Amino acid sequence: KAGVTQTPRYLIKTRGQQVTLSCSPISGHRSVSWYQQTPGQGLQFLFEYFSETQRNKGNFPGRFSGRQFSNSRSEMNVSTLELGDSALYLCASSWTSHEQFFGPGTRLTVL
Amino acid sequence: AQTVTQSQPEMSVQEAETVTLSCTYDTSESDYYLFWYKQPPSRQMILVIRQEAYKQQNATENRFSVNFQKAAKSFSLKISDSQLGDAAMYFCAYTRRGQGAQKLVFGQGTRLTINP
Numbered sequence: 001k002a003g004v005t006q007t008p009r010y011l012i013k014t015r016g017q018q019v020t021l022s023c024s025p026i027s028g029h030r031s032v033s034w035y036q037q038t039p040g041q042g043l044q045f046l047f048e049y050f051s052e053t054q055r056n057k058g059n060f061p062g063r064f065s066g067r068q069f070s071n072s073r074s075e076m077n078v079s080t081l082e083l084g085d086s087a088l089y090l091c092a093s094s095w096t097s098h099e100q101f102f103g104p105g106t107r108l109t110v111l
Numbered sequence: 112a113q114t115v116t117q118s119q120p121e122m123s124v125q126e127a128e129t130v131t132l133s134c135t136y137d138t139s140e141s142d143y144y145l146f147w148y149k150q151p152p153s154r155q156m157i158l159v160i161r162q163e164a165y166k167q168q169n170a171t172e173n174r175f176s177v178n179f180q181k182a183a184k185s186f187s188l189k190i191s192d193s194q195l196g197d198a199a200m201y202f203c204a205y206t207r208r209g210q211g212a213q214k215l216v217f218g219q220g221t222r223l224t225i226n227p
Contacts (some may be wrong), residue, residue: 043217056214073166075173088154094213102156
């Protein structure tokens with residue numbers, strides 16, 4: 001089976017812009033979770049989608065949003081980018097809670 | 112809220128030796144999973160080992176084993192016969208068991224260096 005894929009791998013944006021990141025889960029996985037990784041805050045949970053519904057949400061401002069499509073692919077959107085949004089954004093897919101498989105991440109740089 | 116603490120920001124070990132990475136966690140739940148993930152320089156998170164809280168037996172995966180002390184809320188990772196390819200950031204993580212419990216709570220990580 002193909003692993004979790006994320007596009008794009010690298011992204012450079014300027015403050016105030018918005019960005020959309022994409023994640024394709026492993027075939028058959030219906031849950032997709034997003035995490036933000038920064039040197040200062042470490043790995044933090046953003047949100048999780050299951051069957052097109054947001055099931056869990058982390059403690060992030062409303063500028064961070066996501067959605068999931070009927071084929072389980074997921075997108076996350078960050079509006080009005082701030083310098084502090086520069087991070088590695090990781091997507092993980094799972095079939096059950098006892099094992100999540102991560103994608104390679106999208107490195108977002110905000111200038 | 113659940114928290115995970117890794118008190119060793121960095122560790123180093125000689126190739127072929129054994130190293131133990133520490134992790135403690137805090138939760139009021141009785142049923143949960145604990146994980147160790149490895150993140151090499153490529154940044155790809157790789158699951159190393161998983162432990163179910165309801166199982167008393169410590170999990171083992173080849174050279175990797177854990178020491179799970181539920182009462183003490185401790186979950187350490189032992190790497191035997193360390194190899195150069197083991198060099199990476201290691202993250203301890205927790206998630207509660209049950210439907211909808213996909214949120215992983217991570218520790219701050221331990222950077223492991225393998226000396227040849």
